Amino acid sequence: MNINKIQNYEVWFVTGSQHLYGAETLQRVNEDSTAIAEALNDSDKIPVKIIFKPVVTTPAEITGLCQSANSSSNCIGIIAWMHTFSPAKMWISGLSMLVKPLLHLHTQFNTEIPWDDIDMDFMNLNQSAHGDREFGFICTRLRVNRKVVVGHWQSEKVQEAIGIWSRAAIGFNESRNLKICRFGDNMRYVAVTEGDKLEAEKIFGWQVNYHSVGELVESMKAVTGDEVGALIKEYTEKYAFAAPPDEPVRYQARIELGMKAFFERNGYRAFTTNFEDLFGLEQLPGLAVQRLMQKGYGFGAEGDWKQSALVRIMKVMAEGMQGGCSFMEDYTYHLDPERPSVLNAHMLEICPSLAGDKPVIEVHPLKIGGKEAPARMVFTVPAGKGMVATLVDMGGRMRMIVNPVEVITPKPLPKLPVARALWMPEPDLETSAHAWILAGGAHHTSFSMALNTDHMQDLVEMFGIELLLINKTTRIPDFKKELRFNHVYYQFNK
Numbered sequence: 087m088n089i090n091k092i093q094n095y096e097v098w099f100v101t102g103s104q105h106l107y108g109a110e111t112l113q114r115v116n117e118d119s120t121a122i123a124e125a126l127n128d129s130d131k132i133p134v135k136i137i138f139k140p141v142v143t144t145p146a147e148i149t150g151l152c153q154s155a156n157s158s159s160n161c162i163g164i165i166a167w168m169h170t171f172s173p174a175k176m177w178i179s180g181l182s183m184l185v186k187p188l189l190h191l192h193t194q195f196n197t198e199i200p201w202d203d204i205d206m207d208f209m210n211l212n213q214s215a216h217g218d219r220e221f222g223f224i225c226t227r228l229r230v231n232r233k234v235v236v237g238h239w240q241s242e243k244v245q246e247a248i249g250i251w252s253r254a255a256i257g258f259n260e261s262r263n264l265k266i267c268r269f270g271d272n273m274r275y276v277a278v279t280e281g282d283k284l285e286a287e288k289i290f291g292w293q294v295n296y297h298s299v300g301e302l303v304e305s306m307k308a309v310t311g312d313e314v315g316a317l318i319k320e321y322t323e324k325y326a327f328a329a330p331p332d333e334p335v336r337y338q339a340r341i342e343l344g345m346k347a348f349f350e351r352n353g354y355r356a357f358t359t360n361f362e363d364l365f366g367l368e369q370l371p372g373l374a375v376q377r378l379m380q381k382g383y384g385f386g387a388e389g390d391w392k393q394s395a396l397v398r399i400m401k402v403m404a405e406g407m408q409g410g411c412s413f414m415e416d417y418t419y420h421l422d423p424e425r426p427s428v429l430n431a432h433m434l435e436i437c438p439s440l441a442g443d444k445p446v447i448e449v450h451p452l453k454i455g456g457k458e459a460p461a462r463m464v465f466t467v468p469a470g471k472g473m474v475a476t477l478v479d480m481g482g483r484m485r486m487i488v489n490p491v492e493v494i495t496p497k498p499l500p501k502l503p504v505a506r507a508l509w510m511p512e513p514d515l516e517t518s519a520h521a522w523i524l525a526g527g528a529h530h531t532s533f534s535m536a537l538n539t540d541h542m543q544d545l546v547e548m549f550g551i552e553l554l555l556i557n558k559t560t561r562i563p564d565f566k567k568e569l570r571f572n573h574v575y576y577q578f579n580k
């Protein structure tokens with residue numbers, strides 16, 4: 087048993103066959119499948135438990151298995167493999183009702199053909215080269231979303247691909263169960279933070295609920311001075327201070343405790359705020375939001391519930407990996423031809439999971455919103471590889487845009503009192519910004535230094551939404567064609 091498995095998540099390993107070959111062959115199918123499932127379960131590249139399921143040989147068994155997967159709260163996906171031929175009409179009923187993500191592993195038990203010994207018994211047993219094609223046909227014929235992984239089950243590449251898909255399945259599972267708390271509405275007149283919450287609940291499963299800021303203020307009133315004192319002690323152990331912590335920091339501690347209690351009472355794991363809607367609050371939540379993001383909550387500013395959900399999902403997908411994840415915003419450019427880059431930050435709310443050194447807690451006026459100077463953590467995201475993603479509502483469909491970036495070290499920024507990251511997007515700033523703007527990409531994003539574009543691609547395919555990838559191969563004329571083709575495709579594929 088691999089102790090690094092993320093708790094309770096199961097992927098079921100399902101092998102299809104039939105009764106044509108006799109009991110002895112089916113016994114071998116069972117043994118070989120058990121060995122593969124155990125090897126995948128033991129792989130440190132796969133972060134979930136792989137659970138072997140007895141070989142299925144009839145339509146009733148297949149349908150029953152899919153029903154069990156659908157109703158199991160621990161099961162986040164199914165891996166299917168056809169060791170022998172498994173006539174695929176047997177799979178129609180089951181696959182048609184399956185709501186869990188599906189990975190089709192196109193592998194075979196042996197690596198090499200046993201030239202001297204191969205006989206018809208061997209040929210009857212080791213048929214995935216054609217059995218998996220029959221299964222592939224019915225998946226395609228039924229328009230079943232699935233990931234196909236090809237290669238020997240012991241190879242690193244195959245296990246890595248299954249691991250990446252498993253993390254996407256964790257994100258999909260989180261999404262189906264996610265509740266997002268909106269404190270206040272969206273920022274007035276802003277377009278991109280809007281969207282169809284009904285469509286979002288249908289596609290992603292998100293419950294996006296409004297609460298007045300007054301409810302947060304009530305929750306903060308229930309926080310005791312001792313609780314605030316204990317949290318300030320924690321701050322002093324974990325962070326540096328520009329000045330000894332005084333009332334503005336204590337106020338953010340009170341917001342943190344009030345929010346956390348409210349979320350725990352109501353089952354929220356992601357939230358939004360809006361600086362225009364702070365009635366009864368003395369400061370814009372800053373340090374408090376940063377702390378809650380670090381604890382794993384999703385966050386979007388100015389009412390941006392889509393980005394808040396995405397931050398939460400990406401945090402869950404990256405559990406146990408190196409590298410943080412945060413809400414972000416493209417702020418201002420460095421157009422030096424040597425190193426064209428974009429400075430990312432927000433008014434306050436960048437997650438310290440991205441910090442290299444100890445963040446410094448500082449208090450400065452915000453200059454917008456008309457409230458008191460808020461406390462926030464200030465730090466610079468260290469150099470390294472990252473990936474930025476955003477979600478926009480195109481009217482009738484959702485579009486995700488993903489762009490790998492290289493975080494670089496900025497010059498000192500002594501007068502900038504917010505957390506920040508400077509990066510060069512792929513393939514270059516000019517092409518990236520051009521493509522992003524043509525795609526209608528938001529200025530708000532979810533940024534991860536743990537996940538890569540493969541994780542996001544698998545996730546997007548589980549949702550069945552549109553993905554636009556901006557990377558090293560992006561060329562603007564081709565990207566324009568992709569936008570036009572997608573527009574037509576998604577009209578027909580409803």
Ligand code: MN
Binds near residue numbers: 388
């Ligand atoms: Mn913003």
